[in-house]
Amino acid sequence: MSPDKLDTLECERHDADRLYNEALTAFDAALFHPIAPAAASLAVDSTPPPPPSGWRARGLRSVRQWLLPWIERQHAFNARTADAIDALISRDRERAAAFGGFQSALIVFLQRINAFIDTKDKLLSAIAERRLDEHDRALQALLKDTLPELRTQIAVLDRAVAMLKRRIADPLADPAGKKATSRSQAETSTTDPRGGSGDDYKYVGFEDQFRGSDEGVAAKLDAYLPIFAGASDVVDLGCGRGEFLAALEAAGVRARGVDLNDGMVAVARERGLDVTRNDALDYVAALSDASIGGVIATQVIEHMDPSYLLRLLDALSRTLRPQAPIVLETINPACWYAFFSSYLRDLTHVRPVHPETLQYLLRASGFERVEIRYRAPVPEHAQLQMLHMPKEMLVSADPLAEAIRRGVHVLNGNTDRLNELMFGPMDYAVVGYRS
The missing domain is CATH 1.10.287 (Helix Hairpins)
Structure with a gap:
C-alpha cells in the first residue's frame, strides 16, 4: 500500500x-x-338558561x-x-x-x-x-540475504559428512591429505586446491553452486558426444562428478575418468562410474602407447601450469590411437565478461589459455584438423544495446538528421565492437585428432 x-x-x-x-x-x-x-x-x-314563563302576550x-x-x-x-x-x-x-x-x-x-x-x-x-x-x-x-548462505553451508556440510562417512567406512583408503609423491603431483598440489587436501568437499560444493547441477552440466556437454561416436577406451581427465562419463555410458561408449579430488571421485563412484583418483599427467604417462581411443578435459587446463600442460599434451600424443579425438574445453579469456566473472571467481584457476594459443599447442604436439569451437554465448539482453532511429529520421533529407544518422552508425559500430570484446562466447573448445 x-x-x-x-x-x-x-x-x-x-x-x-x-x-x-x-x-x-x-x-x-x-x-x-x-x-x-x-x-x-x-x-x-x-x-x-330555561325560557321565561308567560304567554305570547x-x-x-x-x-x-x-x-x-x-x-x-x-x-x-x-x-x-x-x-x-x-x-x-x-x-x-x-x-x-x-x-x-x-x-x-x-x-x-x-x-x-x-x-x-x-x-x-x-x-x-x-x-x-x-x-x-x-x-x-x-x-x-x-x-534473500540468508538463504544463499544457508544453501552454501548446507551443501558444504553435506559433502563433508559424506566424505567422513566414506573415510569411516574405509579407514585404510588413501587419505585426501596424503602428500604428493610424484613430480607432477608435487607441481600441481601447490596450484590446484581441488585435489589432495582435507577440504575436497568444499570444492565439490563450489562446483554444485557455481557450475550447476549434474543435469545442467550434462546438457552442456552433450554437444561433444558425436565426436566420440564409435570410439572406445575414452578417458575423461578431470572428470569431476562424472557428468560426461554418464553420457558416454548411456551412448554405449566405454569410458573411464580420472580426478585428483577425493570428493569428486567419491561422487562419481557412487553413480557407478569407473573413476580413478590420480593426477592427470601421472595417469596418462603410465599408459601404453596408442591405448586411448579418445580424451576429453572440460574446464581443466586452466588449473594447470604451462609446463605441466605441455608435458600432458606430449603424453597424450603418445598414448592416443591414430585419428583418436581430443577435446579440451576451457574458459574464453578473450571474453571479458567470462574472464572477470567465471575465471576470477574460482581460486583454483592458475592461468587462462587463449584459444589460438591452445590451438597452436595441439598442432605442435602432433594433432591435426585442430579447430576452435566457441560455446556459451552471452545472452543478448546482457550485452550493450544498439541505438535505433525512427523511420522518419532514416529517410529525412534534413542535414541535421543526416548528421545524427552518421553519429548513430559510428556509435553502433563501436557498440558492436565492444560486444565482441566484452560479451563474446564465454567458453571454447579446441578439437583435434591424433595424426
Missing part, C-alpha cells in the same frame, strides 16, 4: 466524518414532539330577548369550533411536513453512516495491508 493511497483514504475518512456529523445534526433537528391540543371553552358549551320581543343571547353564544361556539378544526388541520400539515423532513434526514443519515463505516473499513484495511507488505518485504530481504 503506497503512502499516497493512504493519504487519499485519510482524506476520504475526514470527509465522511464531516458529512456524518452534519447528517447527525440534521437528523436531530428533524425530530418533532406532539403538540398539545387547544383547551375547550366551557362557557361556549354551557347549557342555555309578552310577544315577539320577549322571545327575541330570550333567544338572541343563546343564538349569539351558539354562533360564538361554532366560530371557536371552526377555528379549532383549522388549527388541527394546520398542525396535521405541520406534522406531515415535519415527518417528511424527518424521513429525508433519516435517509441522508443512513447514507452518511454507510459511507462513514466504509471509509473507516477501507482505511483500516489499507493500514493492515501496508503493515503486511512491510513485514513481507522485510522477510523477503532477510531470506
Whole structure:
C-alpha cells in the first residue's frame, strides 16, 4: 500500500466524518414532539338558561330577548369550533411536513453512516495491508540475504559428512591429505586446491553452486558426444562428478575418468562410474602407447601450469590411437565478461589459455584438423544495446538528421565492437585428432 493511497483514504475518512456529523445534526433537528391540543371553552358549551314563563302576550320581543343571547353564544361556539378544526388541520400539515423532513434526514443519515463505516473499513484495511507488505518485504530481504548462505553451508556440510562417512567406512583408503609423491603431483598440489587436501568437499560444493547441477552440466556437454561416436577406451581427465562419463555410458561408449579430488571421485563412484583418483599427467604417462581411443578435459587446463600442460599434451600424443579425438574445453579469456566473472571467481584457476594459443599447442604436439569451437554465448539482453532511429529520421533529407544518422552508425559500430570484446562466447573448445 503506497503512502499516497493512504493519504487519499485519510482524506476520504475526514470527509465522511464531516458529512456524518452534519447528517447527525440534521437528523436531530428533524425530530418533532406532539403538540398539545387547544383547551375547550366551557362557557361556549354551557347549557342555555330555561325560557321565561308567560304567554305570547309578552310577544315577539320577549322571545327575541330570550333567544338572541343563546343564538349569539351558539354562533360564538361554532366560530371557536371552526377555528379549532383549522388549527388541527394546520398542525396535521405541520406534522406531515415535519415527518417528511424527518424521513429525508433519516435517509441522508443512513447514507452518511454507510459511507462513514466504509471509509473507516477501507482505511483500516489499507493500514493492515501496508503493515503486511512491510513485514513481507522485510522477510523477503532477510531470506534473500540468508538463504544463499544457508544453501552454501548446507551443501558444504553435506559433502563433508559424506566424505567422513566414506573415510569411516574405509579407514585404510588413501587419505585426501596424503602428500604428493610424484613430480607432477608435487607441481600441481601447490596450484590446484581441488585435489589432495582435507577440504575436497568444499570444492565439490563450489562446483554444485557455481557450475550447476549434474543435469545442467550434462546438457552442456552433450554437444561433444558425436565426436566420440564409435570410439572406445575414452578417458575423461578431470572428470569431476562424472557428468560426461554418464553420457558416454548411456551412448554405449566405454569410458573411464580420472580426478585428483577425493570428493569428486567419491561422487562419481557412487553413480557407478569407473573413476580413478590420480593426477592427470601421472595417469596418462603410465599408459601404453596408442591405448586411448579418445580424451576429453572440460574446464581443466586452466588449473594447470604451462609446463605441466605441455608435458600432458606430449603424453597424450603418445598414448592416443591414430585419428583418436581430443577435446579440451576451457574458459574464453578473450571474453571479458567470462574472464572477470567465471575465471576470477574460482581460486583454483592458475592461468587462462587463449584459444589460438591452445590451438597452436595441439598442432605442435602432433594433432591435426585442430579447430576452435566457441560455446556459451552471452545472452543478448546482457550485452550493450544498439541505438535505433525512427523511420522518419532514416529517410529525412534534413542535414541535421543526416548528421545524427552518421553519429548513430559510428556509435553502433563501436557498440558492436565492444560486444565482441566484452560479451563474446564465454567458453571454447579446441578439437583435434591424433595424426
